[in-house]
Structures are given as structure tokens and as C-alpha cells.
Amino acid sequence: MMIHPQYDPVALALGPVEVHWYGLMYLLAFAAAYGLAWYRSTKREGWTTDMVSDLVFFGALGVILGGRVGYVLFYQFGELLQNPAYLFKVWEGGMSFHGGLIGVMLGMLYFARKYKKTPFQVLDFIVPCVPTGLLFGRIGNYINGELWGRVSDGGYNWLTYFPQAAGFDMQQLQANPELQEVMTEVNGQYLLPRHPSQLYEAFAEGLLLFLFLWWYSSKPRPRMAVTGVFMLGYGLSRFIIEFFRQPDVDQGFILLGWVTKGQILSTPMIIIGLFLIGYAYKRGIYDWGKHAAY
Structure with a gap:
């Protein structure tokens, strides 16, 4: 068995400037998303590097704001009611993937409106890049020794x-x-x-989901399908790994003595993902390839 190394939370110290591991993971996540999105833009018509820059910016903003608001609403609502200023205490930590996902979608809606694209044209383009962010985020959780398993x-x-x-x-x-x-x-x-459940999540929600989505989206797929596969893949991975992850101390099991808050939040993603995949193939509208509807 292993002992967690208890890493120094400061990854880099440049004089008075300290870069923490979790901040470094966010930086790597956004850099990876930009690089992958830039590469995808070279393979798709109707996308430019300027658009990619805007897309990643709005996505990053959505992750940070949505992740924080989601964490407070989903996991610390009682604390928020007692002390509304808690929402802004970002230095105390606390981010929610599901809140970040909602924030990203709102950012993508704004981007789609700005560039006159449909929301799913934007989501299908960017979601294959998202799992790399999950990979780095979960590695950050492990380095910090937080969100440990059961x-x-x-x-x-x-x-x-x-x-x-x-x-x-x-x-x-x-x-x-x-x-x-x-x-x-x-x-x-x-x-x-x-269980080092942070590493389980890094592998399943990060690496495996990225490899599958990258392969799946490399060929023409009907609009909404790529987004549906992402939601289904993440939802299933998170739901399963929750059986190995220690429920939040102040939450415990929410339902039936075994269902966690993470599983409750992931269930709609599974349902929506299945619906989007089925609906996408039924409609058969393609945004690129020989069947594209230009």
C-alpha cells in the first residue's frame, strides 16, 4: 500500500510569487484545451484561431464562476445562507464540476450567439477537449490530498x-x-x-473519455451526438466511481443509504446524453463531411 506524499501545495516559487499546484493544473487544463481546440479548428470549416481564443476564454470564465457558484449551491448551501460572503471566499477552495459544466454551457451559448452558430455546433466542437481539463483537475485533487476515496x-x-x-x-x-x-x-x-479515487477519476473521466471522444469526433457525426457521448460518458464514469469515492463529510449519503450527491447530479447527464445521441441520429444533420447541411 502507498502513503500519500503530502506534496508542498506550492508548485513554483518565483521570488514573492507562489504558484500553487491546483492553479498550475488549471493553467495546464486551459492550455491543453486551447491547443486541442486550435488543432480542431484547422480541420473544420468555419472556425478561426480568433474564434478559438474567444471560445476558450468564455469556457474558462464559465468553469471558474460556475464551478464556484455550483459548489456553494450544491454542497455548502447552508453555509451560504448563514454567511453570503462565503461565496467569494475562493481562497478556501471548493469547485464543482457540475456547476462548472453549467457555467461552460452558458459561456458557449453566448459565444454561439456572438458568432451566429447553433449551441450544439459549438458544444460538439469543444467537448472533445474538455476531458483533458478533468484529467489535470483530478491530478490536482490528488496532489492536494483532497476528495479521497472510501x-x-x-x-x-x-x-x-x-x-x-x-x-x-x-x-x-x-x-x-x-x-x-x-x-x-x-x-x-x-x-x-x-481508494485513490482522484486517480480513478483522472483515468476514466479524463484520459479514457478524452481518447474515445477524440476518436469518435474525428469522423463526421450528426449534430448533438458528440455532446451526447460526452455527457453519457462523464455521467456513467462519475456515477460508478462515486462507489469508490468518500462522500462529502457534510453530505453523506443522500438517498436510500447509498446514493451520493455526485450520483444524483450525474444521473440527469446520463439521461440527457442518451436522449441527445438518439435524437441526433434520428435527425441526421451533419455540420461537416459529405453529408453536411451547408
Whole structure:
């Protein structure tokens, strides 16, 4: 089993300027999205480098604003009611993918209106670039030692002891004394072995989804289909990996004693994704290739 290295949160220190790992991951995510979108623009008619720059800018704005607002509304609504200023305490951390997704879609709607494109022309173009952002984001979560996975007694070599979870580990031990059998002392702390679910998500929602979407979108597909595949792929990946991810401490299980907030938020994505794929192939409208409706 592994022990989380407890990385220094500062990735780079240039004099008085400190670049934190999570900020660096965001920078890499946006840079990757721009590079991939620029490449896609060279393979599609009706797209220019200036348009790509605007698209990534609005997308980044949507991710940051939507991610923060979504986190506060979905996971810290009680805190918001008690202290509305909490919304602006970004230095305390807290971002939501589902909120970021809504923010990105709003940004894409504005972009589509500005450049006289349909929303799904824009979404089908950009969503194959999105999983790289998820990949870097989840790596950032792992480096920070946050959003760790559930306790496991499976003895798998990749299970990880997270010193950052020491307090919560003791709470779980008090609630489930049988966990004493798998608890281990690590540098003076008693820790439980957990799934490194951040890396599971980086692999499934990031790398695998990117490779599949990139391949799928490299050939002409009916409008809405690429967006539908992204929503279905992310929704399914997130829903499954939630079984290995520790529910948020202040949320726990929301429904039936096993359903998490992440699964509830991912279920509509699965349904919408399936609908979009079916509707796309039924309509058969193509934006590029020999069947394109110019």
C-alpha cells in the first residue's frame, strides 16, 4: 500500500510569487484545451484561431464562476445562507464540476450567439477537449490530498493512506470499530487505507473519455451526438466511481443509504446524453463531411 506524499501545495516559487499546484493544473487544463481546440479548428470549416481564443476564454470564465457558484449551491448551501460572503471566499477552495459544466454551457451559448452558430455546433466542437481539463483537475485533487476515496480492506497494492484524512479516519473508526483491523500507524498518525479515487477519476473521466471522444469526433457525426457521448460518458464514469469515492463529510449519503450527491447530479447527464445521441441520429444533420447541411 502507498502513503500519500503530502506534496508542498506550492508548485513554483518565483521570488514573492507562489504558484500553487491546483492553479498550475488549471493553467495546464486551459492550455491543453486551447491547443486541442486550435488543432480542431484547422480541420473544420468555419472556425478561426480568433474564434478559438474567444471560445476558450468564455469556457474558462464559465468553469471558474460556475464551478464556484455550483459548489456553494450544491454542497455548502447552508453555509451560504448563514454567511453570503462565503461565496467569494475562493481562497478556501471548493469547485464543482457540475456547476462548472453549467457555467461552460452558458459561456458557449453566448459565444454561439456572438458568432451566429447553433449551441450544439459549438458544444460538439469543444467537448472533445474538455476531458483533458478533468484529467489535470483530478491530478490536482490528488496532489492536494483532497476528495479521497472510501476505506477498503481489500489489500490492493494501490490503496493509499491519506494523512489529510486522519481526523475523519478516527471518526469512521469510532462509528465502525471493526476497521481497527485495517488501521495502520503512519508517522504517528493512525490511518485507514483508502481508494485513490482522484486517480480513478483522472483515468476514466479524463484520459479514457478524452481518447474515445477524440476518436469518435474525428469522423463526421450528426449534430448533438458528440455532446451526447460526452455527457453519457462523464455521467456513467462519475456515477460508478462515486462507489469508490468518500462522500462529502457534510453530505453523506443522500438517498436510500447509498446514493451520493455526485450520483444524483450525474444521473440527469446520463439521461440527457442518451436522449441527445438518439435524437441526433434520428435527425441526421451533419455540420461537416459529405453529408453536411451547408
